[in-house]
Amino acid sequence: MIVCKFGGTSVATADQIRKVVDIVTSDSNRKIVVVSAPGKRFSDDTKVTDLLIQLANKALANEDTEQALSAVVDRFRGISEELGLDGAIIEEIETDLRDRLAKDKVDTLLYMDRLKAAGEDNNAKMIAAYFQLLGMESHYVSPKEGGLLVSDRPERVRALPEGDERLAKLRDLPGIIVFPGFFGYTNDGTIRTFNRGGSDITGSIIAAATGAELYENFTDVDSVFAANPTVIENPVAIEKMTYREMRELAYAGFSVFHDEALIPAFLKSIPVCIKNTNNPSAPGTLIVKERDYNEQQVIGIAADSGFTTIYVDKYLMNLEIGFGRRLLQIFEEEEISYEHTPSGIDNLSIIIRTRYLPEEKEKKIVARIHQELEPDAVIVEHDYSMIVLVGEGMQYTTGLAARAASAIARTGCNIEMINQGSSEVSLVFGVKKNDETKILKELYKEFFVQSTVQL
Amino acid sequence: MIVCKFGGTSVATADQIRKVVDIVTSDSNRKIVVVSAPGKRFSDDTKVTDLLIQLANKALANEDTEQALSAVVDRFRGISEELGLDGAIIEEIETDLRDRLAKDKVDTLLYMDRLKAAGEDNNAKMIAAYFQLLGMESHYVSPKEGGLLVSDRPERVRALPEGDERLAKLRDLPGIIVFPGFFGYTNDGTIRTFNRGGSDITGSIIAAATGAELYENFTDVDSVFAANPTVIENPVAIEKMTYREMRELAYAGFSVFHDEALIPAFLKSIPVCIKNTNNPSAPGTLIVKERDYNEQQVIGIAADSGFTTIYVDKYLMNLEIGFGRRLLQIFEEEEISYEHTPSGIDNLSIIIRTRYLPEEKEKKIVARIHQELEPDAVIVEHDYSMIVLVGEGMQYTTGLAARAASAIARTGCNIEMINQGSSEVSLVFGVKKNDETKILKELYKEFFVQSTVQL
Structure with a gap:
């Protein structure tokens, strides 16, 4: 049995939904279909989820909502008419939206969540109706009924394993199950959404709970590439990689698949396939869980700019038990999460994503370090990029670090930081932002262009 | 004005003390002479400090001390007779030792400190007497009188800056000042010793307090070498390096100069010269503080085995604010100091000196990590070596990391870890202990043998 999830662009128009139906019906193993809300039809278009946020904001500001409501209903109407569905589904969608709008506004987060979830929820109903129109048995199942239970923290929603037993029964329902992505319910029946892109998570949870043979994630790209196509012309496609490799690439800016969505699949070893609805x-x-790393030691190269380093130097630092912990505690108390903490003998650098470090926080943290730790020096550097070389072969292959460092040396650029730990599948280079593209190109040449020529 | 310190082997015999006198008198700037206790005369010999520890232990066990006392007095007598000093100095030394032995034993640490300090203290008196015998003005100055004030923590004695004003006056005293190394006094007059090798610290404190032009540290080697002479045949001598470089080399096993001894000199920018009493x-x-790193980018290569790594892996670790801090806190609470914490995206390794990690502590820490942090995996690896490439040129020179990694690749050995932070003067490679010597030799060849041939 296959769980397949279709993203926003895959369900943005009637034509796209017809492709979804073709894909689902072409393989009888495709049993559970998780759908996003209709996304962009063209680059300047507005996603239904964004229309719903605008609608909720108007309602919360007690402004007139009719126009904003029509914008949402019209998107669904356009699709449903083109699919040849009768007016009943649009009436049902409009009634549903008016119900949500009429709810109490005291808990604004809940009010917003309830409206945001309407995009996926109504789209799932509409797509189930379309399968039925085509003469197939198909059922919309709501997350409440299906058992998608989530935790009660509005800002950090996580799926609860208690729901798995009920979700597993989706497998036994007759026909094609259409399930809305992006939201679930707490134990007391309160609706909560995952963060943006959360339909990937819904699909992964269901694939794991039902013990699917495969979780297919349909997007609008043919595959994940070994490097960013906006920097490297026609990069090679990655045919197979491990969860860990995907995670490392995602970390450094490969945004094909939602970070958290990998967890449920990873925990139950469900293979995930990224596919293109349009191809x-x-x-x-x-x-997958494991691959033969001898075939391809390095699977991809990612780069991400926008890092800041805070370098702390204190003579005989490493004789002070607790120095590192106290330094990290300052970041924790200021609620700043950090990425890496490479250390020398008397120094420690904290590497942070600049977007998580507002200027006033940076000043406060530097002041606290001076006051509480009495270092010899604190140096802050912005415009730092991290280049990550990813591959399961990394830890077993002699000389990969040398090849990477030599490739960087050929560019004439300086390596500011190197980080490679034991048992790792990545090698991280910190470089100046200005050098990022040049280095990325040379590394790609070293690990992808040369090897295809030589082998 | 020069402060010079003579180590144990430099004052082990009458012949050696004559060399000290020759050195001091050959340059009239050599004004303050800090001395250790007499050290080993031959490889199986026992240092006076060790004889004093044996004596103190017998006294604390209420055993007969006469024989152990004689062993100490005889060492001094042998030297003083050969130097032609009269019997008065030996009487003075024996009386001093008997006074110390007769003190209260309730505070065993204090009792031990008092006896240990007798080696340096009496040696300084004897050497001052020898200068006088030769017709020179010379004075023994005790740390109490001189103002060497120390903190009150017996196990972690540190010099207090309050003493500096009095120490500065040593400069104005007439003649050659002979000052015992290794111990000082707290504000309330209690004697405390530094840890072993602490005479280096005494010399550095006095050099800094008096604003000496130079602090000469006389030992039994011609210089610090670029690599360990027991591994590399005839390594090149280091003519000049910075405090930071010395610190990094000392960290990884270069034991020429006491770690803490560099601090006072470093803070006041007093140049330190390591010299050989026998040459x-x-x-x-x-x-020194700064050097022209273009002349020699890499100054030395050190290696130290006996490290353990504890690798902790948890999916989405880097989204958990406080994970790193909580991990380090476990080590702090268990009083285990660590060396490095290289991190990947979902993993963190803690590198510890194995000798600081008793087996039961290791088990407890691993159990606590499992219980408190719920990681996916904790892997402990012993027999880890750290190879440190040191040089001020490191941070400015493109391609050094590539050359180092390529040299290691040539050995066919694997790099387990690489650590290089911003603004650093070192590059650290974690390797398997078995590979250490092979890698060290290849790195030496890369950075020292080739460059002397090519340039």
């Missing part, structure tokens, strides 16, 4: 015959990228 | 015309190694 379903392309093999896509398969994400 | 004083050799230029030695000069340690």
Whole structure:
């Protein structure tokens, strides 16, 4: 049995939904279909979820909501009419939206969540109706009924394993199950959404709970590439990689698949396949637990700019038990999460994503370090990029670090930081932002262009 | 004005003390002489400090001390007779030792400190007497009188800056000042010793307090070498290096100069020269604040085995604010100091000196990590070596990391860890202990043998 999830662009128009139906019906193993809300039809278009946020904001500001409501209903109407559905589904969607709008506004987060979830929820109903129109048995199942239970923290919603037993029964329902992505219910029946892109998470939870043979994630790209196509012309496609490799690439800016969505699949070892709705015959990228790393030691190269380093130097630092812990505690108390903490003998650098470090926080943290730790020096550097070389072969292959460092040396750029730990699948280089593209190109040449020529 | 310190082997015999006198008198700037207790005369010999520890232990166990006392007095007598001093100095030394032995034993640490300090203290008196015998003005100054004030923590004695004003006056005293190393007094007059090798610290404190032009540290080697002479045949001598470079080399096993001894000199920018009592015309190694790193980018290579790594892996670790801090806190609470914490995206390794990690502590820490942090995996690896490439040129020179990694690749050995932070003067490679020597030799060849041939 296959769980397949279709993202926003895959369900943005009637034509796209017809492709979804073709894909689902072409393989009888495709049993559970998780859908996003209709996304963009063209680059300047507005996603239904964003229309719903505008609608909720108007309602919360007690402004007139009719126009904003029509914008949402019209998107669904356009699709449903083109699919040949009768007016009943649009009436049902409009009634549902008016119900949500009429709810109490005291808990604004809850009010917002309830409206945001309407995009996926109503889209799932509409797509189930379309399968039925085509003469297939198909059922919309709501997350409440299906058992998608989530934790009670509005800002950090996580799926609860208690729901798994009920979700597992989706497998036994007759026909094609259409399930809305993006939201679930707490134990007391309160609706909560995951963060943006959360439909990926819904699909992964269901695939894990039902013990699916495969979780297919349909997007609008043929595969995950070995490097960013906006920097490297025609990068090679990744055919197969491990969860860990995907995670490392995602960390450094590969945004094909939601970070958290990998967890449920990873925990139950469900293979994940990234595929293209617009080109379903392309093999896509398969994400699995293990692969033969001898075939391809390095799987991809990612780069992400926008890091800041805070370098702290104190003579005989490493004789002070607790120095590192106290330094990290300052960051924790200021609620700043950090990425890496490479250390020398008397120094420690904290590497942070600049967007998580507002200027006043930076000043406060530097002041606290001076006051509480009495270092010899604190140096802050902005415009730092991290280049991550990813591959399961990394830890077993002699000389990969040398090849990477030599490739960087050929560019004439300086390596500011190197980080490689034991048992790792990545090698991280800190470089100046200005050098990022040049280095990325040379590394790609070293690990992808040369090897295809030589082998 | 020069402060010079003579280590144990430099004052072990009458012949050696004659060399000390020759050195001191050959340059009238050599004004303050700090001395250790007499050290080993031959490889199986026992240092006076060790004889004193044996004596103190017998006294604390209420055993007969006469024989152990004689062993100490006889060492001094042998030297003083050969130097032609009269019997008065030996009487004075024996009386001093008997006074110390007769003190209260309730505070065993204090009792031990008092006896240990007798080696340096009496040696300083004897050497001052020898200068006088030769017709020179010379004075023994005790740390109490001189103002060497220390903190009150017996196990972690540190010099207090309050003493500096009095110490500065040593400069104005007439003649050659002979000052015992290794101990000082707290504000309430209690004697405390530094840890072993602490005479280096005494010399550095006095050099800093008096604003000496130079602090000469006389030992039994011509200079600091670029690599360990027991591994590399005839390594090149280091003529000049910075405090930071010395610190990094000392960290990884270069035991020429006491770690803490560099601090006072470093803070006041007093140049330190490591010289050989047995070959004083050799230029030695000069340690300064800055050097021209273009002349020699890499100054030395050190290696130290006996490390353990504890690798902790948890999916989405880097989204958990406080994970790193909580992990380090476990080590702090268990009083285990760590060396490095290289991190990947979902993993963190803690590198510890194995000798600081008893087996039961290791088990407890691993159990606590499992219980408190719920990681996916905790892997402990012993027999880890750290190879440190040191040089001020490191941070400015493109390609050094590539050359180092390529040299290691040539050995066929694997790099387990690489750590290089911003603004650093070192590059640290974690390797398997078995590979250490092979890698060290190849790195030496890369950075020292080739460059002397090519340039």
